[in-house]
Amino acid sequence: MMHTQVILGLYAAVLCTMVQSAAPEHMAQIGKKIWHNECGCSKEKLLFWSPLEPFPSFGIGHFIWYPENYLGPYTQGFPDFVVFARKHKIVVPSWLDGCCPWRTRDLFYQSMQSPRMHELRALLETTIDIQAAYMVEKLHITIPEIVAGMPETMRDKARTIIAELSIMPQGLYVLVDYLNFKGSGLNPKERYNNQGWGIVQVLEYMIHQNLPATTASFALAAEQVLRQRVANAPPGSVDAQRLPGCLNRVKTYNDNDSFS
Numbered sequence: 001m002m003h004t005q006v007i008l009g010l011y012a013a014v015l016c017t018m019v020q021s022a023a024p025e026h027m028a029q030i031g032k033k034i035w036h037n038e039c040g041c042s043k044e045k046l047l048f049w050s051p052l053e054p055f056p057s058f059g060i061g062h063f064i065w066y067p068e069n070y071l072g073p074y075t076q077g078f079p080d081f082v083v084f085a086r087k088h089k090i091v092v093p094s095w096l097d098g099c100c101p102w103r104t105r106d107l108f109y110q111s112m113q114s115p116r117m118h119e120l121r122a123l124l125e126t127t128i129d130i131q132a133a134y135m136v137e138k139l140h141i142t143i144p145e146i147v148a149g150m151p152e153t154m155r156d157k158a159r160t161i162i163a164e165l166s167i168m169p170q171g172l173y174v175l176v177d178y179l180n181f182k183g184s185g186l187n188p189k190e191r192y193n194n195q196g197w198g199i200v201q202v203l204e205y206m207i208h209q210n211l212p213a214t215t216a217s218f219a220l221a222a223e224q225v226l227r228q229r230v231a232n233a234p235p236g237s238v239d240a241q242r243l244p245g246c247l248n249r250v251k252t253y254n255d256n257d258s259f260s
Contacts, residue, residue, distance in 0.1 A: 026169040031132025034177050035060035037249050046124040047117065049105045052238045056100060056108055059124050059131045061180045068099040073189035077138075077180070084134045090127060093119055135176050142184050143175075146200055149186045158203045164213035174215050174253045178202065178222060181249065192232035201225045219253035226250070 185198025
């Protein structure tokens with residue numbers, strides 16, 4: 001056990017160094033690509049409530065924020081971003097603590113011109129770089145947990161795949177985007193038929209199929225995992241409706257010429 005903890009600690013340090021050594025312009029590009037994936041770089045959609053969801057989402061990564069008395073299966077991102085922003089000396093309104101104040105989608109859009117909405121919109125429009133940094137830090141924190149949560153026989157291979165992807169700007173973008181997009185794969189509530197769809201499951205597919213540590217392989221594995229999610233989805237779910245958009249997003253993982 002101690003040996004495993006030491007290895008994971010060293011690995012986390014190596015990954016952190018890789019990410020922090022990336023050029024600032026690459027970090028900006030990663031943020032912009034994720035913003036484009038989520039809402040076409042639309043400032044209006046930095047505040048968004050999909051008609052397919054019982055909760056709103058915010059920022060370039062569409063971080064989830066649950067209304068009061070709603071207990072969903074997904075991991076919320078917006079409350080953690082608020083904490084992260086304050087750590088980076090960003091002035092964040094106190095009303096952003098706790099649950100989302102808009103209980104329904106109708107109330108949300110009826111309030112678009114309210115002082116609170118203007119305040120929140122201004123915060124999100126002026127912290128694009130902080131939001132990107134938040135997603136990168138989330139990767140720092142989560143990757144060691146992902147490796148530890150995988151079968152022991154897969155951990156060394158998973159570390160190798162992640163390390164090789166992380167040293168490339170496009171590979172780093174792929175990891176950050178998919179973590180924000182579909183999660184780590186560790187949350188037991190994010191399952192259909194006991195099968196998840198996060199980074200863990202993508203890595204497991206790559207390892208089972210003996211795929212090389214490339215962004216193209218990650219894209220191929222992610223596509224298969226997302227298709228499996230739809231196949232496992234319960235009747236009445238919206239997963240099939242979302243699949244084409246999800247697959248288009250994954251296709252951007254193959255564009256290795258997007259970073260200068």
